[in-house]
Amino acid sequence: MGTNGRSVTVIGLGPMGRAMVRAYLARDYEVTVWNRTASKADDLVAAGARLAPSVEQALGANELVILSLTDYAAMYALLEPVTAALSGRVLANLSSDTPERAREAAAWATRHGARYLTAGVAVSPDVVGTPDGFTYYSGPEDLVEEHRGALEVISRVEYRGEDPGLAALYYQIQMDLFWTSLTAWLHSVAVAEAHGISVEDILPYSVDVADSLSTFFRFYAPRLSAGDDTGDVDRLAMGVASMEHVVDTVRAGGVATGLPEAVLDVFRRGVAAGHANDSLTSLRSLLRAGTVPA
Ligand code: NDP
Numbered sequence: 351m352g353t354n355g356r357s358v359t360v361i362g363l364g365p366m367g368r369a370m371v372r373a374y375l376a377r378d379y380e381v382t383v384w385n386r387t388a389s390k391a392d393d394l395v396a397a398g399a400r401l402a403p404s405v406e407q408a409l410g411a412n413e414l415v416i417l418s419l420t421d422y423a424a425m426y427a428l429l430e431p432v433t434a435a436l437s438g439r440v441l442a443n444l445s446s447d448t449p450e451r452a453r454e455a456a457a458w459a460t461r462h463g464a465r466y467l468t469a470g471v472a473v474s475p476d477v478v479g480t481p482d483g484f485t486y487y488s489g490p491e492d493l494v495e496e497h498r499g500a501l502e503v504i505s506r507v508e509y510r511g512e513d514p515g516l517a518a519l520y521y522q523i524q525m526d527l528f529w530t531s532l533t534a535w536l537h538s539v540a541v542a543e544a545h546g547i548s549v550e551d552i553l554p555y556s557v558d559v560a561d562s563l564s565t566f567f568r569f570y571a572p573r574l575s576a577g578d579d580t581g582d583v584d585r586l587a588m589g590v591a592s593m594e595h596v597v598d599t600v601r602a603g604g605v606a607t608g609l610p611e612a613v614l615d616v617f618r619r620g621v622a623a624g625h626a627n628d629s630l631t632s633l634r635s636l637l638r639a640g641t642v643p644a
Contacts, residue, residue: 356378356379356380356499356500357381357382357411357412357414358374358379358415358416358500359384359408359409359411359415359416360381360383360418361408362417362418362419362424363383363391363394363418364418364420365475366418366471366475367385367416368390368394369476369478370418370444370478370479370504371383371394372394372397372478372479373478373479373504374500374503375394375398375399376479377479377503379500381398381400382401382408382411382412383395383401383402383408384401384402384404384407384408386428405428405432406432409429409436410435413438413439413440414439414440414500416504417441417442417443417445418444418471419445420446421445421447422443422445422451422452422455433462436459436462436463437463437464438463438464439465440464440466440467440493440497441465442469442487443455443467443468444469444470446518446521446522447518448518449519449522450515451518452468452515452517453513453514453515455468456468456489465489465490465493466489466514467488467489467494467517468487468514468516468517469485469486469487469488470486470518470521470522471504472484472485472508472521472524477505478504479503479504479505480505481506482505483505483506484505484506484507484508485501485504486508486520487501487508487510487517488511488512488515488517489512489514489517490512491509491512494507533609534609535556535560537600537606537610538552539556540605540606541599541603541605544605545603570630570631573629574631579625579629579631579632580628580629581627581628581629583629584629585626585628585629586617586625586626586627586628586629586630586632587621587627589617590618590621593610593613593614593617594614596610596614597610597611597614616633616636616637617633619636620633620636
């Protein structure tokens with residue numbers, strides 16, 4: 351425990367773990383770090399962090415241990431050989447993985463005498479330690495409250511419930527939206543560049559589309575809740591025609607068509623299922639039933 355009563359261990363020094371360490375140091379925490387590739391700690395040690403000589407000693411240094419690893423397999427690779435050192439620790443696992451693996455990890459940690467929180471960091475490293483953005487948490491609520499001060503150094507705390515799978519579930523739902531959206535943007539940039547139009551040329555319009563998505567989410571959400579797929583604003587048949595124009599334009603530019611073709615395929619299946627005159631929202635039932643491969 352640090353002399354000011356504020357101390358933490360951070361295991362994993364990728365871009366995210368490093369940002370967390372810097373945020374703790376900026377708030378005068380005593381920070382013990384450990385990383386498989388020790389050299390990644392060099393500048394953090396120069397900034398005031400302490401590099402533990404072993405992962406076991408990193409665990410022993412503080413009650414609160416933040417894990418920032420690529421996935422849960424990395425956690426087991428590091429901690430399975432030293433499970434005796436887990437007893438009495440609070441593991442806050444801010445690594446990405448599936449809800450089921452989060453539940454298994456919570457049971458595993460508890461078996462070894464640790465208390466466990468699942469987390470999903472919904473911010474990029476540059477936002478860690480700022481008032482913007484948040485991290486999902488699930489697990490014992492009293493544990494979140496006990497360590498709220500330290501957890502809030504990283505970001506705002508969004509507690510989702512006792513089930514250790516919930517934070518991972520909320521996080522993966524968010525990443526489903528995030529990765530597909532960002533890749534769609536990159537795809538549109540590739541099409542633009544294939545025609546000599548730069549990313550900067552289209553940036554204002556790309557931003558406009560991205561901003562407008564939140565309006566669509568708010569418009570469609572109550573309709574989705576009510577099961578109302580009325581095609582008064584958009585018809586799926588219009589969507590098929592529009593996506594065909596997109597795919598043809600993409601192909602003519604020599605750009606990979608897989609992404610827009612996947613969307614067109616879903617649209618066509620919706621029409622084939624009888625939704626030509628319904629809204630895009632009618633696809634939700636097909637997607638939920640798993641009847642569309644995309
Ligand atoms: P990285 O994958 O870049 O680094 C993660 C850390 O995991 C490194 O310290 C790496 O060690 C360690 N690691 C990976 N595999 C093993 C292993 N088998 N044994 C031991 N250590 C291992 O991830 P980030 O720092 O970018 O992200 C950390 C977590 O945060 C991830 O789960 C990510 O999904 C999530 N996240 C990341 C965001 C981002 O923008 N970066 C945004 C939101 C969430 P070594 O240095 O030795 O390779």
